[in-house]
Amino acid sequence: xxxxxxxxxxxxxxxxxxxxxxxxxxxxxxxxxxxxxxxxxxxxxxxxxxxxxxxxxxxxxxxxxxxxxxxxxxxxxxxxxxxxxxxxxxxxxxxxxxxxxxxxxxxxxxxxxxxxxxxxxxxxxxxxxxxxxxxxxxxxxxxxxxxxxxxxxxxxxxxxxxxxxxxxxxxxxxxxxxxxxxxxxxxxxxxxxxxxxxxxxxx
Numbered sequence: 001x002x003x004x005x006x007x008x009x010x011x012x013x014x015x016x017x018x019x020x021x022x023x024x025x026x027x028x029x030x031x032x033x034x035x036x037x038x039x040x041x042x043x044x045x046x047x048x049x050x051x052x053x054x055x056x057x058x059x060x061x062x063x064x065x066x067x068x069x070x071x072x073x074x075x076x077x078x079x080x081x082x083x084x085x086x087x088x089x090x091x092x093x094x095x096x097x098x099x100x101x102x103x104x105x106x107x108x109x110x111x112x113x114x115x116x117x118x119x120x121x122x123x124x125x126x127x128x129x130x131x132x133x134x135x136x137x138x139x140x141x142x143x144x145x146x147x148x149x150x151x152x153x154x155x156x157x158x159x160x161x162x163x164x165x166x167x168x169x170x171x172x173x174x175x176x177x178x179x180x181x182x183x184x185x186x187x188x189x190x191x192x193x194x195x196x197x198x199x200x201x202x203x
Contacts, residue, residue, distance in 0.1 A: 020044040020090070027099040033135050033187055035074040039098050041067045046088035054083045069098065076102050077189040105134045105190045106183065112196040115171050119202075123167040126195060128181065130160055136185045145178040149197050171199045 022042050030037060043065040051060045057072040071082060084096040109127040130136050139162045142153055148170070154163040166179065179195040 020046055020088070020092075021086075021094055021096065024094055025097045025099065027101060030073055030076065030100055030102045032077075032103055032105040032133070032190070034102075035072065037071045037073050037100065039069045039071060041069070041084075041086075041096050043088055046090045046092075048086060049089055050087040052085045054085065058082055058084065060084065067096070071098065071100070073100060073102075075189065076100055077105070078102055103133070104131060105136055105185070106130060106193060108193060108195065110195070112198065113166055115168050115199045116202040117171055117174050117199050119171050121168045121171050123165050126164040126166060126179075127156075128162040128164070134190075135187055136183045136190055138184050139181060140184045141182040143180050143182075144197075145180065146175070148175045148177050148199075149179070151179065166197060168197070168199055173199065174201060175199050 020043055022044060024041075026039055026041070028037050028039060045065060047064055048062045048067055051062055051067055053060055053069070057075070059070045061068040061070070067084070067086060069084060079099070079101050082098045082100065084098075085093065086096060087093045107129040109125075109129075113124045113126065115121065115124075128139060130138075138159055139153075142151065142164060144151070149166055149168050151164050151166045154165070156163050164179070164181075175198065177197045179197055181193045181195065183190055183192065185191055
């Protein structure tokens with residue numbers, strides 16, 4: 001009598017137990033200003049015994065085979081994943097994942113501008129774009145955290161595109177400074193953006 005191979009059984013034993021959910025992942029598309037979202041998961045028949053969110057932003061309600069997640073999305077300003085661990089009546093456990101997608105309210109051509117120490121202090125251009133549907137209507141102001149740079153603001157298309165030309169006063173010494181862009185949006189997620197300006201040593 002031939003012995004049966006043990007390897008497939010060992011591999012199966014090593015796999016994590018998964019409850020029979022109809023889907024373990026869901027994608028939710030949010031508007032830029034959305035502050036709450038409801039996500040519903042259902043099992044294929046097993047009752048939900050215990051559910052634990054892995055983030056304080058998620059509150060759960062269970063009803064038989066249904067799990068209802070109420071998520072506070074007030075701080076989401078980009079794509080983010082939130083997860084829930086669930087145990088069902090069959091003794092199995094799974095991790096549910098919610099993928100939240102938030103369209104950008106403001107698009108920057110760069111999050112930092114860098115010059116090499118000792119190089120020519122050439123100007124660099126930062127472009128700011130407000131996509132259609134953005135809660136931001138205009139760029140209200142911009143300011144520097146120090147005095148190592150000069151910048152010139154320009155409105156390319158009001159309410160749509162802006163440009164900042166930034167020039168270091170000198171590249172002889174290293175420095176790090178912030179350029180703070182302020183918008184007219186009351187939502188704190190979009191009230192400002194920070195661009196880092198730096199002169200640093202080359203490789």
